[in-house]
Amino acid sequence: MKLNYFELLSPEPVYIQNAGGILSPKLKDIARIGINTYQYYLAVLLMDLKTYFTVNGQEKHFEALSEEEKNRINIFDLLTMDNASTALLQNALNFFIEEDIVYSAAHNGFLINKNIPDEKINQTADKYTFTGIITKESYPLICDLISQRNYIKSDRPEDLSKVKSKKASEIMKKLQKGREKKSNRSKADKNLELGNIISAVANKSQSLNIINIWELTIYQLWDCFSRLSNNSIYDIEAMSVAAWGNKDNYFDAAAWFKGLDTV
Secondary structure (H helix, E strand, O other): OOOOHHHHHOOOOEEEOOOEEEOOOEHHHHHHHOHHHHHHHHHHHOOOHHHHHHHOOOHHHHHHOOHHHHHHOOHHHHHOOOHHHHHHHHHHHHHHEOOEEEEEOOOOEEEEEOOOOHHHOOOOOOOOOOOEEEOOOOHHHHHHHHHHHOOOOOOOOOOHHHOOOHHHHHHHHHHHHHHHHHHHHOOOOHHHOHHHHHHHHHHHOOOOOOOOHHHOEHHHHHHHHHHHHHHHHHHHHHHHHHHHOOOOOOOOOOHHHOOOOOO
């Protein structure tokens, strides 16, 4: 389910039937819980099987599993096997979803309600009326939507257990391996750390500053950064063509407002 550009930019929740409103958190909300906690929540929601086994010191055990065994294991089931990881996942979902989220072992899922008293949020879910539920079947979709609203392209592997065609399954396995190799080669760019991007946008923008920038959602911040970057390139090209011309005698005057996915 791909959200459109308007939905991604909007500060309002994107409502999904039986799953509540998916938020794009504001920078002030991220500051409230701390950048490390925010990144931790995202890491949990983006976690795949290999990462789960690795962080639990069981990488060799994972490698020893057959492909068939790996395909039968579900990351949602693993994360809800013990109280600690269940509580962590519940906290992460509560941060990115408008409604209150409470895990119910009886339903094997996270039940959704609009108004659970704060002091009851970690208690049994059976006493309240719920409007939806996040199960292992809907969990990948919820994680993907949260990723989109946080300006993240999810690399979560497809659920191969649902693929009936043997040929299609083989193709998807090759794609997953390719993504994994690409991910291993990439290194974090310190220039793109969130704190640095906030500072850069606040000092480059003509309307934003270090005081009011905290009202932006995380998606709006990254979108603003991309626009500022593209417009800087546009301005340089415009001045160059105006002064010296170019070999094609052509300048795209509409480039400044073209979609970010087309420039």
